[in-house]
Every structure is written in structure tokens, then in C-alpha cells.
Amino acid sequence: MAFQAGVLNIGGFMACHRFVSHVTGFATFFGYELTQPHGSAFGMLATPLFFLLGAMLSGYLVDIRLKLHKKPKYYISFGLIFFLITAVLIGGVGGYFGTFGEPFGASRDYALLMMLCLSCGIQNGTITTVSKSVVRTTHLTGITTDLGIGLMRFLNRHSLGDNYNDETKPNLMRIGIIFFFGLGSVVGGFAFSKFNYFGFAIPVLTSGILFALMLYFQVFRRPATA
Template structure:
């Protein structure tokens, strides 16, 4: 998963694991929404929420909404510090990032279980949900940065706006190259397949998550945490195999 790029003709296992991360992100996103009525896999909405809170003179809510995106950014920065190091093989750089994702999700599951956060399903209030939102946004930032770095900025799994735009452009590029039998037609087809698969996987994560969180509430975050641990383990195994081969 973290040893391949789109130009490498990824294996079925790599495709599966890339799509698994999109599934994980969709799952976490719906978990954040069902827990406190906030989407956490992207930061766009928090700027809107800050503006609404300011108009209503809810200054604590405004400051909290402005602060939360920095935890997504912090996750990205931390992931970059770990993954851009040249001291370790590629897979070994990404395993710690995914373990941090798992740790944050386990923190959310535990904190919700012991009642540290607000009642599951109530609308977010910064006085009791700030850490919840920060942890979930941080986890999404870590994961998105890891797969973006590993894939050469061709795979992003935590939000769909950009990838949907890329899909529309990619379909047109693929069709034109297909008509001309261009040499890079296969690469464009792989890109289109990646974007479609990412969108479907993110959506599937949301569908499955809706049922999981409705039944398990905060304990539902155990599912994406286990997926993150699997990704970390897979990255380590791949790196060892690559080292033995060469």
C-alpha cells in the first residue's frame, strides 16, 4: 500500500488497501456526525460554523470552530515529519502514522465509553466535545497525509470534493486518449478507476458506519481503529518483504 504509486500498476492487494483507507475515512466521518453532528474528515465546514457562531455571539463556539482545523493540519505536519524521513524504508515510515491514527480513534472510543464526551448524538458543544473533534480531525489529517505522500499526491481518501473534480477531468482525458490509442491511456484508466473506487469506498464506509455507530455508539470507533492497525501491520510487512528482495 505504502510501497506503490499509481504509475507502478498496483497489485490487487494495493488497490484493496487504498480503498480500505477511504472506507476508514468515510466510517470515521459518519461517526463524527452521529456522535456530535459534525463532519470531521474535512475542515471546510468549520469556517462556516465559526461565522454562524460569531453572528450569534457564541464566542467560545467560534474560537473552537476556528481552532479545530489546526488539529487536521497538525496531523498532516506530524505525518510529514515521520514519512519524509530518509532514515527508514518507505513502509516503516508509514506504520507509526497509522498506529497514531489507531491510538486517536481508540482514545475517542474509550473517552466516549467513560462519559468524558457529551452524550452520543447530541449536537457538539466546545466545552465538552473539543477534544473529541480534535482527535477525529487529527486522525483524518494523519491518514490523509500518509497516503498522499506515499502515492505521490495521487491518492487522497478523507474527502471527495477534489477527487470528484479529478474524476470528471480524468474521464474526458481517458476518452480522448482512448480514441487516439495514446501510450498513456492505461495510466489514465487506472487514475479513473482509483477515483471511482475511492468515492465508492468512502460512501460504503459511511453506510456501514451508520449501522455500526447506531448500535455501538462511541464503541463503534473500534472498527476504524482496527483497520488502521491492519494498515500499519501491512505497511511493516511490505517493507520487510521489499528489503529482503533487494
């Protein structure tokens, strides 16, 4: 999932010069656009709302159902991500989003950003719920902070004594998330540079595999009978 987020983030940036997998950049652009005589501050404020909407959809499909002791609908969450990214791929290749890498500003650029933000919000919300708010896969700020704290705890484990909780596995997980997000950015950078919108075929493939797995295990697979 971190690999997929890295690909989506670099894809959104190279397509229309905006990052899509975290909200921080939009808050910065919102402040900047407010200072410009013909800025688009409203668009910069409205776009991350789709990340919020995605997180809310995930909350309804996964978090609320878990709290009600019902089966979470992971397959719908992953299905929405798959179909959104597929729509981005088809729209980009079909010319709906204009020329790849053109200057940002057209209304179609906002449509692209909103679809990518929505899919990232669903992904982040789902993984956050599953990991009990420990793991986020669409941005690295929190993970890097946790890694720094975890490394210091590990290095001072002897002096902490009974107050030390083993940080080995959590730190390895954090390093893995950072690595695969970076790997996704690198792979995406090469793919989008060479194939333009066809680069979105990579997250279509990864999200499609996850969707198929969730659909199989949650819908089609029947529990074994004695």
C-alpha cells in the same frame, strides 16, 4: 483507507454534529459562529488546526524522510492513527465524551473532534505523500473533480490522439475511493445508530490491521539472505 475515513466522518457527525475528515466544514462553521452573539468561532478555527498538525506529523515521518532518502516511518503514522481512534473508542464508551449524539457545545466535544481531525490529518498526509499528491482519502472533492476530468479525457481519447494518457486505471481508482468512502459512511451510519460509540470499533479494527502490517514489514520482518 477511504472506507475508514467514511466511517470516521459519519461517526464524528453523529456523535457531535460535525464532520471531521475535511476542513471545509470547519471554515463554514467558523463564518457562521462569527455571526452569532454567543458563538464559538475560536473553537471552530482551532479544531481544523489539528488536521493541519496531523498532516505535519505525517510530513515529518514520511515526506521529509523520503526526500532525505531515508526509510519512511509508516508504522509510526499508522500507529498514531490506531492509538488515537482507540482512545476515542475508550473515551466514548467510558462516558468521557458524554451522551452520543448530544447537542454540540461542551468542551469534551472539541476534544473528540480534535482527536478525530488529528488522525484524519495523519492519514491524508501519509496517503498524499505515498501517491505523490495524486490520492486523498479523507474527502472527495478533489477526487470527484479528477474523475470528471478523467472521464472526459477517456471519452475523447480518439480525438486527443497522442495527447491522451490512459485514464482507465486512474479513473477506476477514483471510483473505488468514492465508493469505499460512501460504503464506510453507510456502514458507519448503521453501526453508530445501533451501537453509538462502539461504532468506532470499526476504524479501530481497520487502522489496527494497517498498523500491524506496517509494523511487521518495516520493523519485524528481516530481509531474506542469499
